Amino acid sequence: MIVSVIGASNANPELVDLAEQVGRELARRGVAVACDGLSGVTEAVCRGAKSEGGTTIGIQPGSDPKDANRWVDIPICTGMGYARNAIVVKTGRAVIAVGGAYGTLSEIGHALAEGTPVVGLKTWAPVREGRTDEGIIVAKTAKEAVERALAAVARRDGGWQQRLPSGNPR
Amino acid sequence: MIVSVIGASNANPELVDLAEQVGRELARRGVAVACDGLSGVTEAVCRGAKSEGGTTIGIQPGSDPKDANRWVDIPICTGMGYARNAIVVKTGRAVIAVGGAYGTLSEIGHALAEGTPVVGLKTWAPVREGRTDEGIIVAKTAKEAVERALAAVARRDGGWQQRLPSGNPR
Amino acid sequence: MIVSVIGASNANPELVDLAEQVGRELARRGVAVACDGLSGVTEAVCRGAKSEGGTTIGIQPGSDPKDANRWVDIPICTGMGYARNAIVVKTGRAVIAVGGAYGTLSEIGHALAEGTPVVGLKTWAPVREGRTDEGIIVAKTAKEAVERALAAVARRDGGWQQRLPSGNPR
Amino acid sequence: MIVSVIGASNANPELVDLAEQVGRELARRGVAVACDGLSGVTEAVCRGAKSEGGTTIGIQPGSDPKDANRWVDIPICTGMGYARNAIVVKTGRAVIAVGGAYGTLSEIGHALAEGTPVVGLKTWAPVREGRTDEGIIVAKTAKEAVERALAAVARRDGGWQQRLPSGNPR
Numbered sequence: 001m002i003v004s005v006i007g008a009s010n011a012n013p014e015l016v017d018l019a020e021q022v023g024r025e026l027a028r029r030g031v032a033v034a035c036d037g038l039s040g041v042t043e044a045v046c047r048g049a050k051s052e053g054g055t056t057i058g059i060q061p062g063s064d065p066k067d068a069n070r071w072v073d074i075p076i077c078t079g080m081g082y083a084r085n086a087i088v089v090k091t092g093r094a095v096i097a098v099g100g101a102y103g104t105l106s107e108i109g110h111a112l113a114e115g116t117p118v119v120g121l122k123t124w125a126p127v128r129e130g131r132t133d134e135g136i137i138v139a140k141t142a143k144e145a146v147e148r149a150l151a152a153v154a155r156r157d158g159g160w161q162q163r164l165p166s167g168n169p170r
Numbered sequence: 171m172i173v174s175v176i177g178a179s180n181a182n183p184e185l186v187d188l189a190e191q192v193g194r195e196l197a198r199r200g201v202a203v204a205c206d207g208l209s210g211v212t213e214a215v216c217r218g219a220k221s222e223g224g225t226t227i228g229i230q231p232g233s234d235p236k237d238a239n240r241w242v243d244i245p246i247c248t249g250m251g252y253a254r255n256a257i258v259v260k261t262g263r264a265v266i267a268v269g270g271a272y273g274t275l276s277e278i279g280h281a282l283a284e285g286t287p288v289v290g291l292k293t294w295a296p297v298r299e300g301r302t303d304e305g306i307i308v309a310k311t312a313k314e315a316v317e318r319a320l321a322a323v324a325r326r327d328g329g330w331q332q333r334l335p336s337g338n339p340r
Numbered sequence: 341m342i343v344s345v346i347g348a349s350n351a352n353p354e355l356v357d358l359a360e361q362v363g364r365e366l367a368r369r370g371v372a373v374a375c376d377g378l379s380g381v382t383e384a385v386c387r388g389a390k391s392e393g394g395t396t397i398g399i400q401p402g403s404d405p406k407d408a409n410r411w412v413d414i415p416i417c418t419g420m421g422y423a424r425n426a427i428v429v430k431t432g433r434a435v436i437a438v439g440g441a442y443g444t445l446s447e448i449g450h451a452l453a454e455g456t457p458v459v460g461l462k463t464w465a466p467v468r469e470g471r472t473d474e475g476i477i478v479a480k481t482a483k484e485a486v487e488r489a490l491a492a493v494a495r496r497d498g499g500w501q502q503r504l505p506s507g508n509p510r
Numbered sequence: 511m512i513v514s515v516i517g518a519s520n521a522n523p524e525l526v527d528l529a530e531q532v533g534r535e536l537a538r539r540g541v542a543v544a545c546d547g548l549s550g551v552t553e554a555v556c557r558g559a560k561s562e563g564g565t566t567i568g569i570q571p572g573s574d575p576k577d578a579n580r581w582v583d584i585p586i587c588t589g590m591g592y593a594r595n596a597i598v599v600k601t602g603r604a605v606i607a608v609g610g611a612y613g614t615l616s617e618i619g620h621a622l623a624e625g626t627p628v629v630g631l632k633t634w635a636p637v638r639e640g641r642t643d644e645g646i647i648v649a650k651t652a653k654e655a656v657e658r659a660l661a662a663v664a665r666r667d668g669g670w671q672q673r674l675p676s677g678n679p680r
Contacts, residue, residue: 426592
């Protein structure tokens with residue numbers, strides 16, 4: 001299974017630490033990470049995932065695989081700039097947002113629009129007509145974020161899972 | 171000049187009326203409207219713009235120009251689903267959001283990420299760490315929204331404007 | 341109606357002249373031109389269309405409307421680089437290729453894959469297993485190219501045409 | 511390293527066999543395969559790669575990872591239809607075309623436009639002004655195709671290669 005992790009390229013140490021933990025927790029459960037493969041939160045999540053032997057996918061805005069951070073196993077080159085946000089979000093069965101700037105906000109919007117579960121760690125709270133939208137599942141720790149994301153996927157997909165010849169869960 | 175207008179495909183009568191007024195106000199100032207060319211807010215803004223002789227551009231998610239509402243002059247077929255949101259936003263010198271659901275939230279995020287002015291009419295207020303983000307310029311009426319959008323473009327572009335041989339402002 | 345015109349950004353005077361004539365012939369028939377809005381063949385077709393009062397749409401690879409040549413009325417900013425080729429092709433009811441380099445070849449492939457009529461003027465002839473593919477309608481003059489493109493659209497669409505409130509044919 | 515393999519979804523047994531061999535040859539050299547992850551040539555190349563323990567990436571036109579053939583390890587969901595062709599091509603350091611229909615032609619055009627080496631096995635030969643374009647490196651066997659693709663990458667990149675912490679070559 002793949003879960004997408006989103007967040008700002010400029011992240012403070014607290015968010016970097018949180019993202020790295022999210023990467024570790026996903027990898028320990030055999031879940032691959034998709035992200036934009038660049039810096040800040042997404043570099044930290046890749047580093048965390050690799051420290052536990054996970055798989056990391058970098059869906060990059062540009063055309064050069066060397067733009068990816070060094071923890072990316074699979075660099076996907078879209079050459080589409082910000083439009084790659086839609087692909088990052090579609091590729092994960094769930095999305096975990098760690099902090100985040102405006103690009104993260106666009107990804108949250110894409111994910112919620114498509115019915116993909118979104119778990120938030122210190123991220124945006126979209127408010128409309130004075131009320132906080134309840135689309136984002138709020139978590140306090142990396143472990144809770146990963147557990148709630150996987151639980152949401154299981155609820156949505158009815159526990160669907162497929163094992164490949166290689167033994168990798170999709 | 172082109173201004174993009176975004177909002178939900180399911181809109182109540184108040185938002186439909188507001189969107190139609192936005193279309194009229196833009197057309198009266200010689201500004202073309204870009205949107206997704208479909209229903210709800212974007213149909214209303216096209217109808218308003220045409221009632222004042224404006225130009226309407228529908229940047230559609232699908233591949234069939236007949237999907238556009240009947241007020242669209244220029245149907246652009248992206249065949250890219252939600253990824254067209256990035257194109258809708260990039261095509262306008264400013265963005266006016268009228269109400270809106272999650273797709274609108276993704277477009278607001280894209281626009282703010284690129285430094286495109288966003289004016290909001292009864293739309294999302296993104297909150298982070300307990301504070302409402304001040305990226306969105308809040309307006310109360312259609313006229314105010316259009317005026318504030320054009321003023322923001324003028325500030326950003328230093329009044330840049332180009333006239334084409336056909337006399338259409340770009 | 342919109343017809344897309346494709347071709348290389350570096351074009352010799354013969355191709356530039358041919359492209360300009362294509363633009364004129366389309367505009368005389370009330371057909372709008374879609375292209376990438378840049379230089380070479382696509383600048384020439386826009387210039388030709390404007391000289392006859394036509395409408396020109398530039399579906400650009402970048403994010404800045406000022407990248408468009410001066411004959412573009414409607415600059416669409418995709419920010420998607422080469423992936424905009426798919427949008428250029430989808431937006432026209434038919435495609436006319438004038439000369440062309442590798443980017444044009446990709447657009448011809450996209451159009452043929454989607455069943456969009458392609459008319460060629462001194463352009464690629466794709467050969468497979470020693471036989472020239474017959475997907476491209478070959479024309480010798482700009483007038484013939486435009487007439488054959490419109491005839492192909494009429495055959496495919498059963499003469500479908502819609503008139504908008506503004507009187508612009510879609 | 512990643513090499514992209516393209517070809518038609520309807521392929522005769524000869525092409526299917528050839529594609530499967532290409533997958534095997536790539537996997538034996540530790541090269542991952544990127545493709546659209548669907549049927550015909552791309553299913554065969556994935557099956558071949560997995561039979562030798564390789565890694566397979568399916569850059570899909572749709573939004574559902576279950577659309578991928580069963581030999582895909584990493585399903586990337588673009589939701590962009592034909593526009594994913596540009597991403598398939600950008601993601602590989604080289605492209606191997608096995609047979610192919612019009613979609614393959616568009617991918618060949620994209621790759622050549624970006625200077626990505628293209629090796630052809632019984633695929634298109636684009637002709638312009640009566641001369642066959644020499645952009646495509648023609649191969650006769652799967653082994654020759656893979657060897658020529660890797661040699662072209664080495665020539666272009668000056669032997670650049672990066673090893674990741676996981677030991678996977680990028």
